[in-house]
Amino acid sequence: xxxxxxxxxxxxxxxxxxxxxxxxxxxxxxxxxVIEIKTVTLGxxxxxxxxxxxxxxxxxxxxxxxxxxxxxxDRQPSLLEEVWQVIKATVLATLMLVxxxxxxxxxxxxRLMIGLLAGLAxxxxxxxxxxxxxVQQARLARTGGRGVLVVG
Numbered sequence: 001x002x003x004x005x006x007x008x009x010x011x012x013x014x015x016x017x018x019x020x021x022x023x024x025x026x027x028x029x030x031x032x033x034v035i036e037i038k039t040v041t042l043g044x045x046x047x048x049x050x051x052x053x054x055x056x057x058x059x060x061x062x063x064x065x066x067x068x069x070x071x072x073x074d075r076q077p078s079l080l081e082e083v084w085q086v087i088k089a090t091v092l093a094t095l096m097l098v099x100x101x102x103x104x105x106x107x108x109x110x111r112l113m114i115g116l117l118a119g120l121a122x123x124x125x126x127x128x129x130x131x132x133x134x135v136q137q138a139r140l141a142r143t144g145g146r147g148v149l150v151v152g
Contacts (some may be wrong), residue, residue: 013132015152016128016132018051018062020121021057021061024120024124024125025058025119027120028113033113033132049109056100057093057097060097061090064093065086065093068085068088083126086122086126086132090118090125091118094114094121098114108115
């Protein structure tokens with residue numbers, strides 16, 4: 001039962017992470033192509049390219065995070081360690097995304113948008129992890145930090 005609860009918590013973390021990465025992708029797109037924090041000179045990427053990049057991002061990030069041990073069930077790192085792990089995993093996922101887009105796409109995607117995605121993803125995933133910890137602490141404080149033992 002304890003193992004199942006840990007797996008559930010890891011799944012919730014994964015869902016929070018994917019949500020934050022999706023939000024980071026949307027914000028990066030808006031900042032780059034809608035608000036135009038830097039003038040778009042080569043035009044906006046085609047919609048199918050943007051969707052493909054978004055799907056690749058939402059698949060790649062959790063895979064890299066899992067490979068980097070961010071969903072490990074055996075230990076709870078300190079908040080600083082966890083944020084550092086998120087930053088390292090985000091850099092690795094970004095490099096892999098750049099590699100994929102370089103070798104698999106004819107159209108080169110905006111480097112500024114990918115940079116914004118990396119920075120926003122690291123920030124938002126870290127904030128999501130902080131929020132998750134706060135919710136867990138509040139839940140434990142509310143229940144007195146005690147679990148229930150069922151015998152029989």
